[in-house]
Amino acid sequence: MSFNCQRANLKKPDSITKALVSTAFQDHISKQLELDSLVNLNFKKPISRNKICKLDAKSKVDSGLSKNIVKKKTFNDEKEYVLTKATAADLPTLAEKLGLVGIDDSRKQIGETEWNEIKIKYKNRQEFKEPCVICKEPLGINQQVLLSCTHTFHRNCLEMFEKHSGKKACPMCRKERYKARVVYDASRYHKNVSASKIQAAWRGYLVRKWYKNYRKMVPPKNPILRKKFFEEKLSDITNRLIQSFNYDADNLLEDIEKNLKKSRETFKNFDERYRHISEEEWSSLLTKVINRNHDECSICMNKYNLPCSIFDLEKCLDQNEAKPIVLLSCSHLFHSVCLNTFEELNLDKINVCPECRSAYRKREISTFFNKN
Ligand SMILES: [Zn+2]
Ligand SMILES: [Zn+2]
Ligand SMILES: [Zn+2]
Ligand SMILES: [Zn+2]
Incomplete structure (x- = not known):
């Protein structure tokens, strides 16, 4: 004392x-x-709010008495204010x-200048970017308090901490009778970071979209990719063409089938009718016919004398003189008269073999002998 x-x-x-x-x-x-x-x-x-305001005219004081004032404050209203409830212990x-x-330092009111110094210290440490040390969650947009000892926490976390510990002391440095101030640095930082993330995502989306379009317009240099690029282009054009026609797919396919069949037949007939057949081919055809040993004209169902071999041709030629025989390129034999009659009765433009229905070139058997 x-x-x-x-x-x-x-x-x-x-x-x-x-x-x-x-x-x-x-x-x-x-x-x-x-x-x-x-x-x-x-x-x-x-003590009354007016009295506290007189004591600390510069800072805005939340005495906790006026509930209306607290209600009006929202997260969007980023006005900082001193939070400490003035108690009897805070008065001289x-x-x-x-x-x-001498007057105790802890009882002295802190003015704006001191608060600015405290804020500079805590901003230098960039503590508002770190998580709250009580709950280990990021400070984020939750209400944040800065203590006069330059430490910062969630407002709720600090209140809960004090409620459970039963005394008013900073959870980090144990300083008693601190002054607290609601600040929004963490909230602003969190909003900036979030905005940057959203902007980055949006910019990424735009660039990817642009690049996709760019890839559709400009062919790549890599030969494999280039080939793929043009294939896709071509299939795109084809698809668009097909879509622009209103057609019945089944009918179209049927038409195509018919046309193909016709053209195939035409080509086949064309080939057969105008194809040059050499002497050797004719001889082999005749041998084939003789070997088959079919001695009946399929048109008149009458028999003709078939030679035993190509060398016996001369003998049987005399016997068939009345009704000469004709050999077709499809290797079928008919009486010349029968085939001529058959051809006359044919309504199609192209004559086909009565047996195998293929176009043919014909040659009389007698010509073989004459040539030989
Ligand atoms: Zn917390
Ligand atoms: Zn502290
Ligand atoms: Zn006949
Ligand atoms: Zn035939």
Whole structure:
């Protein structure tokens, strides 16, 4: 006690009554030791908001008394304000007022200049980018408080921490009777980061879209990709062409089938009718016919004398003189007269073999003998 008195430049103790001095010291010590039960003064009641505003005219104070003011505040309204609830412990004691002891630093109100210094310190450490040390979640857009010890937490986390620990002290540095201020640095940082992410995603989407279109317009240099590019282009054009026609697929396919069949037949007939057949081929055809040993004209169903071999041709030629025989390129034999009659009766433009229905070239058997 005597030590405190000496430090505080005691003001003329003679002029103050002993009772006042002892009361002032009792009050001061009990407040220092937080012995609220011993203090029976009006300070126990929360002091009015007006009084606090007078004490700290520069800072906006949330005394916790006016619920309407708290309700009006939203996350979008990024106005910083001092949060600390003023209690009896925050006011100077009678002993301090009388100058019996020096004023405790922790009881001093913090002005804007001091707050700016605190903010510079905490911003240098970039703590608003780190997660809240109480809940380990990012500070994000949740309400954030900055303490006068330059540490920052979620407002809710700090309140819960104090509720459970039962005393008002910074969870990190244990500083008691700190001042707290609601700040929005983490919220602003979080919004910036989120906006950047959204912008990056959107820009990525645009670039990818542009690149896809670019790839459709400009052929790549790689030969494999280039081939693929042109194939896709061609199939695109074909698809668009097909889509632009309104057609019946079955009918179209049927038509195609018919046309193909016709053209195939035409080509086949064309080939057979105008194909040059050499002497050797004719001879082999005749041999084939003789070997088959079919000695009946399929048109008149009458027999003709077939030679035993190509060398017997001369003998049988005389026997068949009345009704000469004709050999077709399809290797079928008929009476010349029968075939001529058959051809006359044919309504088609092209004559076909009565047996195998293929176009043919014909040659009379007698010509073989003459040539030979
Ligand atoms: Zn937290
Ligand atoms: Zn701290
Ligand atoms: Zn015949
Ligand atoms: Zn035939």
